[in-house]
Amino acid sequence: MYSNLFPSPTSSPFDVSSYLVPNLPDYQVPEAPCSSPFTSGLTLMDVCYGGSTNLFLNLLSMLTTYSTVINGVCERITPIDKPTLTYDFIVVGGGAAGPVVASRLSENANWSVLLVEAGPDEPAGTQIPSNLLLYLGTDLDWKYKTTNESHACLSTNGSCSWPRGKNLGGCTSHHGMMYHRGHEADYTKWYQMGNSGWAWSDVLPFFLKSENNQEVQTGRVDKNYHGTSGPMIVERFPWQPQFAWDVMHAAKQVRLGVTEDFVGPNPIGFTVAQTISKNGVRLSSPRAYLWPHRNRPNLHIALNATATKVNTKKVGSTVTATGIDLFMNNQHYTVNAKKEVILSAGTINSAQLLLLSGIGPKSVLDSVKISQVLDLPGVGENLHNHQSYGVDFNIDHKAIKELNIESATQYLFDQTGPMSATGLAQLSGILASNLTTPDDPDIQIFFAGFQAVCDTGDRIPDLVPYNNKITVRFTSVNVQPRSRGRITLASGNSSTHPIIWSNDLAEPADRQIIYQGIQKILKLTKAKALRKYRLKAIDDTAPQCKQYTKGSYAYWDCQMQYNTRPENHQSGTCKMGPSTDPMAVVDPSLKVHGINGLRVADASIMPQVVSGNPVAPIVMIGERCADFIKNDYKVNNLHSRGE
Known part of the structure; x- marks a missing residue:
C-alpha cells in the first residue's frame, strides 16, 4: 500500500527523490486540529546511529510525530510558563x-x-513500544551510577549504571510496560512489618480502580482479578515473534509451566504478558492520567x-x-x-x-x-533493587533488522507489526527457587531480542547483536533481594548527583536465587521446541572467572558479580x-x-x-x-x- 513511502533496499541512500512524501495518495501527514500541536522533543535522528538510513529515520520520525494516534499531538498537556505563588x-x-x-x-x-x-x-518516539530503552542514555535520563560496589558490576570497577527517566512520564516512558502487581505474599509482608491497611485485601481495590483491562470481555483473563473502568488500559501487544511462542511450548515440555495471567489465580509459569498499552501504543502514566484532564484550570x-x-x-x-x-x-x-x-x-x-x-x-x-x-x-x-544476570545466545541465522520499510509502513498504517510490541521483552516467567514456596515466588525470567528498533551502537547492551547473528537474551532476576544499600549526599548542591551504594548481591542468598534461575534458563533452552534454533551460548566469561570450572556454581557466582545486570526497579x-x-x-x-x-x-x-x-x-x-x-x-x- 505504501510502496513509495520509503525507498526499496536497492535504492541509493543518497537518492532523496525516493524518500519524497508528496506523491503518497493514501497516506498524508495529518493536519493537526489544534493551534499548537506537540511536535518537539528528541527525534529518532537524535538517538539512533543512522549512517545510510538517516533519511529513512527522519521520515519515520516526522510521520510518527504528526500522527494523532501515535503521538497524540493535540491531546498533550500544556505546561505553565511559571508557577503562581x-x-x-x-x-x-x-x-x-x-x-x-x-x-x-x-x-x-x-x-x-x-x-x-x-x-x-x-x-513522539517513546510512544512506540519497540523503542523500549531507546532514549535511555540521552538527555531524558538522569544517568545515575552506583559506586564502591563489592559484589556487583565488578567488570566496571564496582560501578553499576542506573538509568532513570528524566521526563514527564519518568520510567513509564521507557520501561517494557509489563503489567504485574507482585504477589499477595508481598503485601502480607508489608502488613506484618506494621503497615496496617496495606494487606492484599487493602491494596487490591486500588489496583482495580486504576485498571481498564481489555481482555476481561474476551474471557481471556478472570474478571475477579481485574478492573475495567480505570484510566490505565491493560492488554497484550498486537504482535509477538514466533520465538516467544516456541519458548512457551518449551516451558511446557520441560515442566516449568505456562500461565495466562501473572496477576490471576495461577501466576507461576511463562506467559506473553499483558502490558500497559493501547492498541499498539505505549500508555505512560501522564498519557493515562493527565492527558484526558489537560484542560482542568x-x-x-x-x-x-x-x-x-x-x-x-x-x-x-x-x-x-x-x-x-x-x-x-x-x-x-x-x-x-x-x-x-x-x-x-x-x-x-x-x-x-x-x-x-x-x-x-x-x-x-x-x-x-x-x-x-x-x-x-x-x-x-x-535501598534495594531487583538483581539479575543475563545469558546471551546466538540463533543460527544471520542477524535481521525488525525495523525496516515494511514494519514501519505497517505501524504507521494501523499500529500493528513488530513496532507495536517490545519483541521478546513481552515474554516472561515467574518461578520459585528452593528458598521459598510457589505462593511466594522469587525468580523472574526476562527476555530480549527481536526488537524493531534502530541501531544504537553499544549504548544499550540488550540490543547488541553478536557474531552478526540473531541474538537473544535470557535473564535470571532475583525479585526478593536481601541486600541493602543507601543513598547519601555528595554535596549540598541539588544539581550534584547523590552518592549511591546499592550493595547489590552482597547477601549470598541473592546470588543463589539468580543461580537457580540460570539453571532453569539452561533447562529451557534444551527443550525440543527450541532445538530448531540451534541456540549457542555466547561466552562472556570475565577474566577473573576463568579459574572456575565453567558451569559450576562458583563460575556463575563469579560471573554475576562481574557482569551484573542491574534492573531498574530501585x-x-x-x-x-x-x-x-x-x-x-x-x-x-x-x-x-x-x-x-x-x-x-x-x-x-x-x-x-x-x-x-x-x-x-x-x-x-x-x-x-x-x-x-x-x-x-x-x-x-x-x-x-x-x-
Whole structure:
C-alpha cells in the first residue's frame, strides 16, 4: 500500500527523490486540529546511529510525530510558563505516581494542584513500544551510577549504571510496560512489618480502580482479578515473534509451566504478558492520567522544573512543610503549599530531596553542612533493587533488522507489526527457587531480542547483536533481594548527583536465587521446541572467572558479580513503617514521620520491593496517596462545619 513511502533496499541512500512524501495518495501527514500541536522533543535522528538510513529515520520520525494516534499531538498537556505563588497541593515528580496523585487531587475543583517535573514532555518516539530503552542514555535520563560496589558490576570497577527517566512520564516512558502487581505474599509482608491497611485485601481495590483491562470481555483473563473502568488500559501487544511462542511450548515440555495471567489465580509459569498499552501504543502514566484532564484550570504542570528543597517552618516542636524551592527557566521560585507537599520523585530523588531539605540522618547532613530540620535516620537507607544476570545466545541465522520499510509502513498504517510490541521483552516467567514456596515466588525470567528498533551502537547492551547473528537474551532476576544499600549526599548542591551504594548481591542468598534461575534458563533452552534454533551460548566469561570450572556454581557466582545486570526497579529509601520502627520514614498513610503536610508516594516507600515489575504497584501507591488525602480533608472539613 505504501510502496513509495520509503525507498526499496536497492535504492541509493543518497537518492532523496525516493524518500519524497508528496506523491503518497493514501497516506498524508495529518493536519493537526489544534493551534499548537506537540511536535518537539528528541527525534529518532537524535538517538539512533543512522549512517545510510538517516533519511529513512527522519521520515519515520516526522510521520510518527504528526500522527494523532501515535503521538497524540493535540491531546498533550500544556505546561505553565511559571508557577503562581501558592497552591493547595504541590506534587514533585512526573513519573509513575506523580501524575496519578496530581490527577486525582485535581478532581476536586476547589483544590489547586501543581505537578513539578525536572525533564521535558515525552517525545513522539517513546510512544512506540519497540523503542523500549531507546532514549535511555540521552538527555531524558538522569544517568545515575552506583559506586564502591563489592559484589556487583565488578567488570566496571564496582560501578553499576542506573538509568532513570528524566521526563514527564519518568520510567513509564521507557520501561517494557509489563503489567504485574507482585504477589499477595508481598503485601502480607508489608502488613506484618506494621503497615496496617496495606494487606492484599487493602491494596487490591486500588489496583482495580486504576485498571481498564481489555481482555476481561474476551474471557481471556478472570474478571475477579481485574478492573475495567480505570484510566490505565491493560492488554497484550498486537504482535509477538514466533520465538516467544516456541519458548512457551518449551516451558511446557520441560515442566516449568505456562500461565495466562501473572496477576490471576495461577501466576507461576511463562506467559506473553499483558502490558500497559493501547492498541499498539505505549500508555505512560501522564498519557493515562493527565492527558484526558489537560484542560482542568486547577491543575498546573511545570516541565523542565527542578525542585531543590522542601521548605519547612517550626513552631515549638511542630515541623510543617510550607512549600518548595523551584528552579525553572533559569529562574528561582519559592512556591507555597497551603495543604501539603507530596514527593513522587522516585527512590533516588525523593530521598535526595529530603536530605537537601535537612530531613534525614544528622551524620549525612553534617557532612555537607546542611542544617538539620528533623532527625530521620531512615532517609536514604534500605535501598534495594531487583538483581539479575543475563545469558546471551546466538540463533543460527544471520542477524535481521525488525525495523525496516515494511514494519514501519505497517505501524504507521494501523499500529500493528513488530513496532507495536517490545519483541521478546513481552515474554516472561515467574518461578520459585528452593528458598521459598510457589505462593511466594522469587525468580523472574526476562527476555530480549527481536526488537524493531534502530541501531544504537553499544549504548544499550540488550540490543547488541553478536557474531552478526540473531541474538537473544535470557535473564535470571532475583525479585526478593536481601541486600541493602543507601543513598547519601555528595554535596549540598541539588544539581550534584547523590552518592549511591546499592550493595547489590552482597547477601549470598541473592546470588543463589539468580543461580537457580540460570539453571532453569539452561533447562529451557534444551527443550525440543527450541532445538530448531540451534541456540549457542555466547561466552562472556570475565577474566577473573576463568579459574572456575565453567558451569559450576562458583563460575556463575563469579560471573554475576562481574557482569551484573542491574534492573531498574530501585526501591525502599523512604521506607514505610510505624512510628515504632526507627528506620521508617513515612507512616502507613504515607505521611513523613514528624512533619505535617509532607508525604511521599513512589517506590521509595516500599519496605520490601514487590516480587515483579513495579510500575502497577507504584500507580497503586499514587492512588492510595490521593485517597488518603481526600479522606483526611473530608474529615477535617466535616469537623470544621461541626458535622
